[in-house]
Each structure stands twice: as structure tokens, then as C-alpha cells.
Amino acid sequence: MKKLLSTTAFLGALALTAGSAEAANLQVNVGGFVDFQAGYTSDDQVAHDVLSSSNENQNKVNFSTDSEIHFTVEGTADNGLEYGAVIELEADVNNTDQAQNGGTNADKAYLFGQGGWGRVELGDNTDAAQALQVNSGTFASGTGGVNGDFYRYAFATSGAGGSGFLIRPELPLANSGNGSTFNEDATKITYYSPRIAGFQAGVSYIPNSGDTGTAAFSGSDFQNVIAGGVNFTTQYNQFAIKLAATGEHGDQKSDTTQDQHLSAWNAGGNVSFAGFTVGGSYGHVGEIAATNASGVGGAATVNTVNGAHYWDAGAGYAFGPWSASATYLESKVNPAGSDTRDNLFHNLVVGTDYKLAPGLVPYAEVSVYNFNGSGGDTTVTENKGTAVIVGTQLTF
Amino acid sequence: MRQIFALLALLAIASCSSNTATDSKNYPKSQSDMRKVKAGSLVSDEGKGFSIMGSKKDDAGKSSGIGVNSFLWRASLDTISFMPIVQADAFGGIILTDWYEDPAAQKTDLRERFKVNITILDDRLRADGIRVALFKQKYDAKAGWRDQVISKDSEREIENTILTRARELRVKQTGK
Numbered sequence: 001m002k003k004l005l006s007t008t009a010f011l012g013a014l015a016l017t018a019g020s021a022e023a024a025n026l027q028v029n030v031g032g033f034v035d036f037q038a039g040y041t042s043d044d045q046v047a048h049d050v051l052s053s054s055n056e057n058q059n060k061v062n063f064s065t066d067s068e069i070h071f072t073v074e075g076t077a078d079n080g081l082e083y084g085a086v087i088e089l090e091a092d093v094n095n096t097d098q099a100q101n102g103g104t105n106a107d108k109a110y111l112f113g114q115g116g117w118g119r120v121e122l123g124d125n126t127d128a129a130q131a132l133q134v135n136s137g138t139f140a141s142g143t144g145g146v147n148g149d150f151y152r153y154a155f156a157t158s159g160a161g162g163s164g165f166l167i168r169p170e171l172p173l174a175n176s177g178n179g180s181t182f183n184e185d186a187t188k189i190t191y192y193s194p195r196i197a198g199f200q201a202g203v204s205y206i207p208n209s210g211d212t213g214t215a216a217f218s219g220s221d222f223q224n225v226i227a228g229g230v231n232f233t234t235q236y237n238q239f240a241i242k243l244a245a246t247g248e249h250g251d252q253k254s255d256t257t258q259d260q261h262l263s264a265w266n267a268g269g270n271v272s273f274a275g276f277t278v279g280g281s282y283g284h285v286g287e288i289a290a291t292n293a294s295g296v297g298g299a300a301t302v303n304t305v306n307g308a309h310y311w312d313a314g315a316g317y318a319f320g321p322w323s324a325s326a327t328y329l330e331s332k333v334n335p336a337g338s339d340t341r342d343n344l345f346h347n348l349v350v351g352t353d354y355k356l357a358p359g360l361v362p363y364a365e366v367s368v369y370n371f372n373g374s375g376g377d378t379t380v381t382e383n384k385g386t387a388v389i390v391g392t393q394l395t396f
Numbered sequence: 397m398r399q400i401f402a403l404l405a406l407l408a409i410a411s412c413s414s415n416t417a418t419d420s421k422n423y424p425k426s427q428s429d430m431r432k433v434k435a436g437s438l439v440s441d442e443g444k445g446f447s448i449m450g451s452k453k454d455d456a457g458k459s460s461g462i463g464v465n466s467f468l469w470r471a472s473l474d475t476i477s478f479m480p481i482v483q484a485d486a487f488g489g490i491i492l493t494d495w496y497e498d499p500a501a502q503k504t505d506l507r508e509r510f511k512v513n514i515t516i517l518d519d520r521l522r523a524d525g526i527r528v529a530l531f532k533q534k535y536d537a538k539a540g541w542r543d544q545v546i547s548k549d550s551e552r553e554i555e556n557t558i559l560t561r562a563r564e565l566r567v568k569q570t571g572k
Contacts, residue, residue, distance in 0.1 A: 025450070025566075025570075026449075026450050027447055027449065027450035028447065028448050028449035028450055029440075029444045029445045029446065029447050029448070030445045030446055030447075030448050031437060031440075031444055031445020031446070032445065033432055033435075070445065072444060072445070078563065114423070119423050126425065126426040126429070128424075130426050131423075131424035131425055131426055132424050137427045138427060138430075143431075144427055144428065144431060147427055174426070184426075192423050192424065195422065200424065202424065231424065355435065355436070357438070358435075358436035358437060358438060359435055359436050359437045359438030359439070360435075360438065361435045393431075393432075393435060394438060395432050395435045395436065395437055395438065396437055396438040396439050396440075396445055396446075
């Protein structure tokens, strides 16, 4: 008892100073970016003046801007729950964001909550498969190499490389931009696990792959889509390794094509050593659809096909604020019908960027691409050529 | 053992939950978003733009005057204010007390005294930003003061008391 007394007195003195308080710490941040690009296109389609009127000439020089304002609300509750919301508003003059936006005014809008148990996102944001995937675009310089902005300048509207080709190393949801069949920002619920021993898993549930924000009761999109994957990062001596496997699965709504589920997966990896990074990925899209973000201001298109697959590989080097990369993508899409030949697409992108100041990054990229139809697929238009992009991005 | 138990029981009243060490930046983003993150931000070190509501500086207790979180610093001094302080370094974040023997307990034949070392490790107000080392000695008529084993839990409880106090101070200063 005596023993107890002295400690009690000591601790009592401590306890006197303490009380309890309920407090939250909420903060609202405004950020965003403005991106300006000048593109020069030299390809078969532009050279042949493919515009509808034969007495018009297509300009090889195009400018484009992409700008967004981001609001981020973040708070921490006393019990450790971190919560918040993100609204990414489009700030483009033409109200369409290079196929990243369907004419609406927000790119992303979602709530999140996170803690030691992981993170939950509710709303319109990137799905878990897209966020966890690893490919050559993960480290590419410029606009993102084969997963970058070349498609804005490769003359891809009016079917030239539009549908029937798979032009980016992405699964259908992510590849389609903001289409009505697949929308990369379709309303969803996503859960990410914390990273444990290098592993992080995530899964998204998307009730309707074309719905953003409202119930459209569309019959042409996919339902009950699950997109997710596992991502692994580790450091082995001087080598940094990133690996990921992601997939998507969803059901058709149409009675006539019920068997054509959305089924796609990819797997990829990166290895970095002393500033050098090499990596790539392989992806397979099942029988449903090849999807495609098409040219400037165009909407994504989806084609029913027998199947598609792609692989990409690249190498990059980063030295201080400067980085450069070369990435290559090759894809084959087997068109619908009995044609056994494939629509081939390949693209080599060499890019570089330089971080002039925090938030200010000028970049340049050259893309050499070839859209090569199967010969039997009359829905595609062949095209080959080069696009050069020079731009500056400012983030704040 | 009973001492430890009593210590825990008492401090449980004042205990608080700890922050988890998560961060939005650690969660996966699309490649285009990551590109923006890598580019950094023209107006903020953290790449999150500028604050329009909620002053992060006040909330976090960051201060150019001292090298550690000011709430944790003041809360630590407050909490052990009844003990004599030998050394307090606001830049290194170290508070060392002298041996303290509770006057109320001195009357008994069982004498014991305590010493606390507090290390503040972070300029943010977070649960892992503070470390407490507690020492106890018992008086032995033959051998003088002898060191005693003390439970890690007791140290945790003191840390929690300080964290609660820090939170109170923050509420008082920032109103949230």
C-alpha cells in the first residue's frame, strides 16, 4: 500500500495536467496545373488532307492546353482517422479535356478516409487497377511516353487509328478516357490496403462503367465491374524494384452479347539502378472491346473485338532535375468476325523533361507510330507518321 | 508490479489515442497524377498548393523559434512542471529532469524517486514525435539509492499524458 502511495502521488501530479479534448484539424488547399503543348504532326492522314471537305488543308501545327484547379480538404480526427475530399475542376477554355473529360466541369471528385487500416475512396476517381499498375509509363519522361499525350497529335479522329487499335498500355477502363461505355472516372468505391512488407492491394467496385455521378441507366456500358490489383515495391541493395499485376472484370448488359464479359489483365515491372530505370508490361484484353482515347477533343471509342494484347518496354535515365526516356509499345487487336489477322499498332516515344523550378517542367517528346490494319477490318484507317510535342507544365 | 498497474490505471484517465502514420502521398495515383506530384509545386513544399482555410502552421505547432513541435514542447514542460528540470534544449528537443522524490511519500520508510528524460523527435504534432524514458530508484538503508526496473507501459502512459496536453494546447491556440 505504501508502495502504491508514492507512485500514486507521482502519477497524480502528472494526471492533473491532463484532460481530454475533441479536436479536428481541417485544412483546405488549392492547387492545380496548367499545361501548354505545341504539336507538330507529320503522318499519312494529315498529309492527305483527310478532312471531310477536299478543299481544306489540315494544319500540321496544333497547340493544346490542359488545366485544372484542385481543391483538397484534409482533416485528422482525434481517434487517428484522416479524412477529406478532393475536387479536381477542369479549367479548360473549351470545356473538354483532351478526351479526359466528357464536357463536364470536374475531372475527379471523391471523399476519402484513411488510417492504419488502409484507405477508402468514395466517388469519381482513378480505379485501383489503373493506380496500382506498373509499366514503362511509370517512369517515362515528357508526357508519359507510350502512355502519354502523343494521341492528341497522331491524327486519330474519324477512325484513323481511332477504333480497332489499342494505343496505350492500359486496361479498357483507363484506356477509354471519359467514354460512355467505359469512363476512367466512373463513380466507384475503392479500398487500398496499407503497404505491408512492400505489398499493397487495392480493389474498386464500379456498378456501371459509364456512370459518373448519376445513374444513367445506360444499356451499353458494363455492370458490376471489379478492378484491382497488387503492387509490390522493394529495395534490394542499390536496386529499386516495382512489380504489379492488375485486372478488370465486368458483365455485359446487352442480352445479345452477354457472353462478352469485360475481362482484362496486365502485369508489369520496373527496376531502377543509379538513375537508370528499365521496365515494361504485358496486357491482355478479352473478347469484349478494344478501347481507345482518340484525338484532340474526341471521345473514346469502343469496338467489339475478338481479343487484344499488348506489350511495352522502355528505359529511362534521371540525373538531378533532368530525365529522359525511350519507350515502345506494340499491340495486336483481333477484329470482330472471322478475320484471323490482327490490327497492329506500334509506337516508339523518346522524351525528355527538365525540372526548371519546383512546379515548372518544360518537356519535349517525339513519337513515331504506325497504325496497320489487318486488311480485312474495314472499320479502321491506317496511318503512320511522327508527332513532335514541345510543352511546359506548371503545377502549383 | 502493482505500482505499474496503479500508474497505468491513473494515467488511463488522461490517455489519448495515437495518430497513425499514414499519409495521402503513400497511396497510389494514376500515372498522370504522379507526374504532377513529381513536378512539385510552385507555391508549396508539400506539392499540395496553397492553403485557403485552416492554418497548417498553427495546427502543426511548427515554429521557427524552436527546432521541435511547440505544442509537444510546451506540453512536456507543463506535464513535468512539478519536477526540477536540469536541462531543457528546445533545439535538440531534450528535457532532462533531476531526481524527484514526492514530499508526501518521504514520511514513509519506503522512499523512492523518479527521473524523466523526454525527447521530442518531430516538428509535427504526432504520437510518435515524443519519447519518454522513466527512471526509478528505491532507497535502501544499507546500499543507498538503487535502480529499479520500470515498465515500458509507464513510459507510454506519460507520453500519452503529454500528447493529450499538447492537443489541449493546440485546441486552445487554434480553436480546433
